[in-house]
Amino acid sequence: MPKMKTNKGAAKRFKRTGSGKIRRNSAFTSHILTSKTTKRKRNLRKSSIMAASDAKRIKVLIPY
Numbered sequence: 001m002p003k004m005k006t007n008k009g010a011a012k013r014f015k016r017t018g019s020g021k022i023r024r025n026s027a028f029t030s031h032i033l034t035s036k037t038t039k040r041k042r043n044l045r046k047s048s049i050m051a052a053s054d055a056k057r058i059k060v061l062i063p064y
Contacts, residue, residue, distance in 0.1 A: 007061035
């Protein structure tokens with residue numbers, strides 16, 4: 001049986017935590033930052049845990 005392939009696009013965007021949850025970074029951080037408040041931009045820097053329903057699909061893309 002051949003090896004499973006990792007989806008490289010997903011691997012660059014998501015990381016698996018020690019307990020197996022999926023960690024993701026926030027969107028809306030790359031441009032048009034002048035119209036966003038400092039507080040909003042600071043909170044967008046933080047990573048968050050992906051919802052369980054979405055995480056199921058991502059786990060298929062990053063099996064290792």
